[in-house]
Amino acid sequence: MDADVLIVGGGMAGCGAAFEARYWGRDLRIVVAEKAAIERSGAVAQGLSAINCYMGMRWGENQPEDFVRYVRNDLMGLSREDLVYDVARHVDSTVHLFEEWGLPIFKDPASGKYVREGRWQVMIHGESYKPIVAEAARKAATEVVEHVVVTHLLPDERDPHRVAGAVGVDVRDGSYVVFRAKAVIVSAAGASHIFRPRSAGEGYGRTWYPPWASGSAYGLLIPFGAEMIQMENRLVVTRFKDGYGPVGAWFLLLKAVATNVHGDEFEKSRLPELRQRVGAYADAKPMPTCLRNHLMLQELRAGNGPILIHTERVLDTPEKEALGWEDFLNMTVGQAVTWAAQGIDPRTTPSELILSEPYVMGSHAVCAGAWASGPNDIAPPEYRWGYNRMTTSPGLFGAGDAIGGSAHKFSSGSFTEGRLAAKAAVAFVRDHQDRPAVADERRVAELREVLFRPLETYQHAQSRITAGGVNPDYLQPMSGLQRLEKTMDEYAGGTSTDYTTNDWMLGKALDNVVALREDLSRLGAADLHELQRCWELTHRVWTAEAVVRHTRFRTETRWPGYYYRADFPAVDDTNWRCFTSSVYDRTTDRWTLSTRPYVPIL
């Protein structure tokens, strides 16, 4: 299948890319490749109850500069401020489009302004957020190809660093799908299930980031050779225990407080100790997300748990009660189910909060992802080598979780970044008309073998067992996933060590992950569903390897509360106020780690 612009992943960023690519590329073939159905794919499948990134410039509420300062603090001094500024200055137009399309946004009847949840967030009745956004993408795209899991990017026949498309498998009919494209935008999301989840058994899929967030953004970019940054900057979130209901509306809008089991608001009393550990970052307002996690964790370690959120003190009207339930029904139905099942009435009973297992992503209060070129008018020369949001590989763009350094995009900012990447990708296609990318056909043939190998492995090895799934010759994708999670959890800073690791442990994690990467050639898939799981696992393993290598390289603890290097417990601004960077070379199977400078733009 031919495309001018291929968009891999039709989530928030991918839908934004499709919309914008059509505006600038009227005559172009814009193709979206998606592993599910875009109405309900990605992190916004259930809907959301807030848009977490909106400036409100028209009411003079915030300017992009304010947002840059906020993100700088929240990330402990480290973000690509040109990219952050760029999202902030465009995001209002995205939100205004959403409203015009029919997304119900809470409004103050007196002023006509959007109702704020917090300084950057606006409240929405967002159950249908994704179907609405997907409708816009469908209208814009030439074609939306669904139920195709994209597994690899394709190189150009003459320049192996330049992208010329992608390949994948149609998980309905098992066909090999080859996309030949002049530019590719990767928007295939970050990852859950890199670290072992807290939930077990049937609830194993109840991670905060959805189980289908398979790290494909990283799993596609890394082996292709795109430079990655901040892969150690994993996310741990404070959530309602078990159901993982978000806390934003409770803290910011309903003004609920959290205490330890004795009823103490521990954040204040622990501040002096925090200053000792991280210096002036402790007094940043608002307190950085990781540091709030850190304080909670200190309480739990001291035996003062659980942390309780006092919903019972704030639900004093029927309207507030409805708002509290709607918050979950719109975006985390599982939390409402948990309350119902456990017989919890939030008007009378506080709920427990918990710190989640770590996730790897680039659109939330963290910024793992590809090193990308910044906007022409803002980016300093170190951050600019061509087209906005283009990775270090020509023609290869990213958006949403795929792009590093650009934190706090959330749903609206990811859509906006998709728009930015698409406009630049269309310009790239036009500027390279004389020499469009041509896919390397040997690689196309080679990948066909690779892609379907797990089905063959399974077929061949079946005769060695009578029943069950334990086979001496192959690894089932679920077993491989559990092997990955166990190692990452125990050695790379998961929940079982309270997010703590050190050089030795990271060395062990690396050995284990590399061994697993080698063993991926022995994956076995009984059917197409398992074949999908094999490739999702492969993308997760690439992601995990990058996480381990970056974490080991950064010899400091920059984000206490996300993870701890026990051997380097301090924040080291002298040596480490910079980005960690890695490049994988497919021809030599080697990784190169280095640093990239932090350049403030304000």
Added chain:
Amino acid sequence: MDKCKGCMECVRLCPSDIMHIDPRLGKAFNIEPSMCWECFTCVKGCPEAAVDVRGYADFAPFGHHVTQQRAADRIAWRIESRGGSVREFVFPIRTTPWDSIASPATAPPPTTEAAHGELLSFEPDYLAVEALPTIPSKRAAPTS
């Protein structure tokens, strides 16, 4: 599940690819509950209201029931808790008719000049401020 007609809509929609049709019964079932997010996509998408969900076995006791009815512009929820209490809520979901969003290609075509600038589609109008903010890099490289 008795009401399932095997129409495949939940199979199409499930973001985790775990709603499949049982070939013997011709009815849908969850092939991999451990990779389910309880996102209710299958529940909302089923035209027969055939999908029933109960909480994850590892922490959710029996005796609860969360159901919904989704119309073009609203969703109604009914939450029955263990212990018997019932709550009902209705929330809006969309302010415009479905299928009413226009393709961006219906807008007048952009100029070549616009294609090289920093404005995105429908800007600056949709920013609702006069101009796109910028802060020229203090150390900008000469543009070639």
